Amino acid sequence: MLKPELPRVPAQGGAPPAAHAPGGSPSAGEALAGYLHARAGEFLRGLRLHGESGADTAGAAEAARALRTASRRISGTLHTFRPMLDPVWADGLRAELTWLATTLAQEHACVSRLNRLVAALTRLSGAAGASGGAGSAAGGGGKAEARGPLGMGAARAGALLERQLTLGRTRSHSAALQALGSARFHAVADAVALLASERPPAPAFPPPPADAVTEAVRRRLLDAAAGLPLARAGRPYNADALVHGLTASAEEAQDAPWHRVRSLLRLHRYALEVTGPEPDPVLAGAGRLLDRHRDASEAATTAAVAARTPRIAPATAYVLGVLHADQRHEVEAARFAFQEIWQTAAGAPTGGGR
Amino acid sequence: MLKPELPRVPAQGGAPPAAHAPGGSPSAGEALAGYLHARAGEFLRGLRLHGESGADTAGAAEAARALRTASRRISGTLHTFRPMLDPVWADGLRAELTWLATTLAQEHACVSRLNRLVAALTRLSGAAGASGGAGSAAGGGGKAEARGPLGMGAARAGALLERQLTLGRTRSHSAALQALGSARFHAVADAVALLASERPPAPAFPPPPADAVTEAVRRRLLDAAAGLPLARAGRPYNADALVHGLTASAEEAQDAPWHRVRSLLRLHRYALEVTGPEPDPVLAGAGRLLDRHRDASEAATTAAVAARTPRIAPATAYVLGVLHADQRHEVEAARFAFQEIWQTAAGAPTGGGR
Known part of the structure; x- marks a missing residue:
């Protein structure tokens, strides 16, 4: 069996944990609180960016990315460091952040999947040098068409994938907008805002x-x-x-x-x-x-x-x-x-x- | 550039070649004549087997295989050792043997291609343990059908390939039988029979x-x-x-x-x-x-x-x-x-x- 020597995560400070203090040893608790604090700050910046973006598509995408990334990091950290936190609080916030990150990830996933499939179609058609972007599906297909009897199939497959994934993208975009306007999201945002200013709730029992x-x-x-x-x-x-x-x-x-x-x-x-x-x-x-x-x-x-x-x-x-x-x-x-x-x-x- | 140290083909004997003797040095000529003699013997055994096989499919296939193998070896040898032989004779016999070997190879190619494609279909359907023989196309497809929504496609693709390659096999079989009954084939067989008893014709000029x-x-x-x-x-x-x-x-x-x-x-x-x-x-x-x-x-x-x-x-x-x-x-x-x-x-x- 393979046993890679993965880098051990250093536990900052080795003093015995003070009961009820979040994060085991004081300095390990500091590090955890500091990390959650920083990620919560990124979350709030993403939220502000979202509010300011309006009709700006690039701004909205950047806001979604920031919210998604911060949500995923906070929820992952709550998962790993759960024994050093109030478990009920950690599980609750984690579930909500996972919902948010998953909802916000769909649109981006549709775009990058279409890019990947169109690039593959272009490569398979032997149309080297053609750009592999999502917008070029029709163009790549057109080149393929000129190149062989299956070119028509490639063009149609590209158009079909573009239609289906664009539909998926539009739906995901609406779902994300709906999520960001929901009461559920505002409750998550409030909880994260708290994390940006206060230490996370400590466990009832002495943490490991x-x-x-x-x-x-x-x-x-x-x-x-x-x-x-x-x-x-x-x-x-x-x-x-x-x-x-x-x-x-x-x-x-x-x-x-x-x-x-x-x-x-x-x-x-x-x-x-x-x-x-x-x-x-x-x-x-x-x-x-x-x-x-x-x-x-x-x-x-x-x-x-x-x-x-x-x-x-x-x-x-x-x-x-x-x-x-x-x-x-x-x-x-x-x-x-x-x-x-x-x-x-x-x-x-x-x-x-x- | 890769330069593998391939085994050099030993030239048996190093004496200067006697002009007009087939095969350069006497012993190299002997080796060439002996090799052609032995392959011609295999060709004639294949021919006898073909005459005896009648309705015996396995026997006919074995006869075709023997004729094909001997033809390919003789024609390849005539090609390589052409400078040590009468070139007009060598080129003429080689062309006829290539025609024969190609004609006799088609049926076998259809069978093995069908086996390969059916085995691949069986593997792709995840039907491990199913036999991959040509006869199992329908059976393999049936199993695939039970396994997923594409099973019907796999079964139909298997049936389509079996139909097309069986048709190709039947046509190749008829073409092979026709070839083996033709005057053209009898002329080849006569030339090979001569090679089984006599030394191959020497070149007009001293060979290298x-x-x-x-x-x-x-x-x-x-x-x-x-x-x-x-x-x-x-x-x-x-x-x-x-x-x-x-x-x-x-x-x-x-x-x-x-x-x-x-x-x-x-x-x-x-x-x-x-x-x-x-x-x-x-x-x-x-x-x-x-x-x-x-x-x-x-x-x-x-x-x-x-x-x-x-x-x-x-x-x-x-x-x-x-x-x-x-x-x-x-x-x-x-x-x-x-x-x-x-x-x-x-x-x-x-x-x-x-």
């Missing part, structure tokens, strides 16, 4: 030392990664990602453990942010690879779903099949690259960059 | 030394392999094989240099057979990988062609698209494995096994 808390998230990450089929992923062209290529549910089940490691990597990263400011480049790289894994996995699903649209032409369906398989290969490629970087982390004495 | 002849085929192989994009093939998941996945002609152009190296590996192998009996395991492995490359390339084309059948259901077309991409992925995997074995050959002092 901070290093036990941070060690727990590291342990969960290592265990989850050790459960991945890394040896198999390290053999290139194992064709694993497409082995159930015609059974969507089987693909989902196959990807789930990788998505879980991705989430744990993020939690671990946030925990490092709380206690030490330097990001770990190896872990950051591993995280980006599992982001790519997730993006390719979702793009593959989108292609498969689009192929189930009634009354599409066979050529369109054919291209969507090629696209699905192409994105599943990207899934496999991301797993291969992840295991390589993970083995590096295992070989390095202190986890690579630290 | 045998080692110059065999060195030429080795040099052509090394040059062709050095022209392959091996460094790129060595980076797994480069997505090269599918980069023009929607443009059939681009894929053909991309595969051609690899097919050419495959042919040259075969010519080199036959030249080794003439002058030294021990096969080289590294070269044999490299040849098998390029066979796999060729098979996957042709299977991918078959899936793309099947997708152009009029009035197929979108789900069928979708599955054929997945299948096409899957086989192109196999093409890429074969290239990756080939460059690995080729680098090994380059590293070893005498070409690995010899």
Whole structure:
């Protein structure tokens, strides 16, 4: 089993915890409170930006990004450091922040998924040099059309994906706006505003030392990664990602453990942010690879779903099949690259960059 | 540039060639005549087996295989050792043997392509444990059907491929039977029968030394392999094989240099057979990988062609698209494995096994 020497999250200060003080040892509690304070400040800046953005699309997107990022960091931190906080308060705020971050993430996900699929279509059509942006779907398709008998299928598949993902984007945008105007959101914003000025509520019982808390998230990450089929992923062209290529549910089940490691990597990263400011480049790289894994996995699903649209032409369906398989290969490629970087982390004495 | 130390084909005997004697030095000529003699004997045994097989399908297939194999070896040898033979005679017989081998190979190619595609469909449907034989297309599809919404597409794609390749097989079988009953074939058989009893006709001019002849085929192989994009093939998941996945002609152009190296590996192998009996395991492995490359390339084309059948259901077309991409992925995997074995050959002092 692989046991990478991940950087241990340093517990700042080693004095025994004062009961009822949030955050174990005083200085560990300080660090936690300081981190939540800073993220809450970012949340409030995002909120202000949202209020000012009005019809400015770029401003609104930046506001959503700031709110989403801060929400995710706060909720992850509440999760990891739960034993050092009032658990009822932490669980409640975490659930609301998760709802908010998920709602705000949908629009961005639709845009980047369309970009990914259009870029893949352009690549598959051999139209090198064409821009891969979402706006170029029709243009890329037009070039493909001139290049081969399947060009029409590529153009239609591009148009179909653009239609479906633009619809998804519009719906997500409305849902986000609705969420940001809701009483539920205002309650979350109030709770976060409190966090920007006051210390987080302490637990009723003496909390464990901070290093036990941070060690727990590291342990969960290592265990989850050790459960991945890394040896198999390290053999290139194992064709694993497409082995159930015609059974969507089987693909989902196959990807789930990788998505879980991705989430744990993020939690671990946030925990490092709380206690030490330097990001770990190896872990950051591993995280980006599992982001790519997730993006390719979702793009593959989108292609498969689009192929189930009634009354599409066979050529369109054919291209969507090629696209699905192409994105599943990207899934496999991301797993291969992840295991390589993970083995590096295992070989390095202190986890690579630290 | 990669310069593998391929085993040099030993030129048996180093005495200066006697003018007009076939085969350069007497012993090199002996070896060539002996090799052609033995292959001609195999050809005649195949012919006898064909005459005896009647309605026995297995016997007919074995006869076709023997005739095909002997034809290919004789024609390859006539090609390589042309400077040591009467060139007009060698070119004439070689053209006829190439026609025969190509005609006899079609039926077998249809069968193995169907097996490959059905096995891939079975794998993609997640129906592990199902037999991958040609006869199981309907059964595999049935299992897939129970497994997901695309099962019907998989079953239909399997049935479509089985129909088209069975038709191709039947046509190839008739063409082979017709060829074996033709005057053209009897003329070839007479020429080969002569080769089984007499020495091959000598050239009008003094032939070059045998080692110059065999060195030429080795040099052509090394040059062709050095022209392959091996460094790129060595980076797994480069997505090269599918980069023009929607443009059939681009894929053909991309595969051609690899097919050419495959042919040259075969010519080199036959030249080794003439002058030294021990096969080289590294070269044999490299040849098998390029066979796999060729098979996957042709299977991918078959899936793309099947997708152009009029009035197929979108789900069928979708599955054929997945299948096409899957086989192109196999093409890429074969290239990756080939460059690995080729680098090994380059590293070893005498070409690995010899």
